[in-house]
Structure formats: structure tokens, C-alpha cells
Amino acid sequence: MFGNSKKETDIPESTLLEQVGTIIGPGAVIDGPLTTKDSTRIDGTIKGNVTISGALIVGQDGKINGTASGVNIYVAGEINGNVSAPQGKVEISDTGKVIGDISCKSIIIDENAIFQGRCDMTGLDKSSAEIAKERMASDKESSDENSSDDKDKENK
Numbered sequence: 001m002f003g004n005s006k007k008e009t010d011i012p013e014s015t016l017l018e019q020v021g022t023i024i025g026p027g028a029v030i031d032g033p034l035t036t037k038d039s040t041r042i043d044g045t046i047k048g049n050v051t052i053s054g055a056l057i058v059g060q061d062g063k064i065n066g067t068a069s070g071v072n073i074y075v076a077g078e079i080n081g082n083v084s085a086p087q088g089k090v091e092i093s094d095t096g097k098v099i100g101d102i103s104c105k106s107i108i109i110d111e112n113a114i115f116q117g118r119c120d121m122t123g124l125d126k127s128s129a130e131i132a133k134e135r136m137a138s139d140k141e142s143s144d145e146n147s148s149d150d151k152d153k154e155n156k
Contacts, residue, residue: 086122
């Protein structure tokens, strides 16, 4: 795609179907924020926040040092900052790296991808979120009970 040696299969088919209106080519460096109304592919470096009204594609050579937000976000390169796609999907490919928190409706993390941060799923309905909190609370209670039982055994 775009005349380089990378295979088109490196990018999800659904992303290929979207019209990319803005391309930041390899070697390009933008020092400051980037905002576009259409889908954008980044193969260069952005030193600032990126806000896209469509899909954001970070190619294998692409780097963002700042927050990134878009409808759907595909990362084959690197993002050092928080990622936000509250109504869409974030996908980190096997060559992708995200160091920061992610907020999205759905997420795909390929094997060998790097993700360091926390993820908040915005698509959960209230009952599902409450169920998850209850499960975490009950798991914590049972682990606390097990650790106090172990202490009692040690004292005897």
C-alpha cells in the first residue's frame, strides 16, 4: 500500500475500506497538535496531540508522542500517550506499541504487541459494569479470607 514493501495484509480489511483523506508520510515530523476531519494515516512522527474525526491508522514507522483520539484506531507503530476511541475500536497489531491508557468500546491486541497502561471499556452497560465490580469485590473478599486462614494456620 502507498508504494512501499509492506503488505496490504498488515492493515485490517475494514480499515482499508475507509477513505484515507490525510497521510503523514515517512520522515515527516509535526511538532504540535494535529486535527483532521477525515480518516488519517501516520507514517511519520507527531510530537503533540492527535484528534481525528474518522479512523486513525498509525503505520509501522509512525510515532505519536501525545494523546490520540479517533473513531477507530489501528496501531502498527508507536503511541506514547493516552488513546481514546469511546464509541469505536482500538487495534494494536503485532508490531504496535501503546504506552498509555486506552478508553474504547472494543479492543484487539495481537500476540507480540506491546501495551502498557490501563484499559477502560466504554461500551459496558450499567448492569454489566455492576456485575464486574461485584465479581471483583467477591474475589477480593475470598482472597482476603484465604490469606487470614493461612495466617491462622501459621500461628497454630
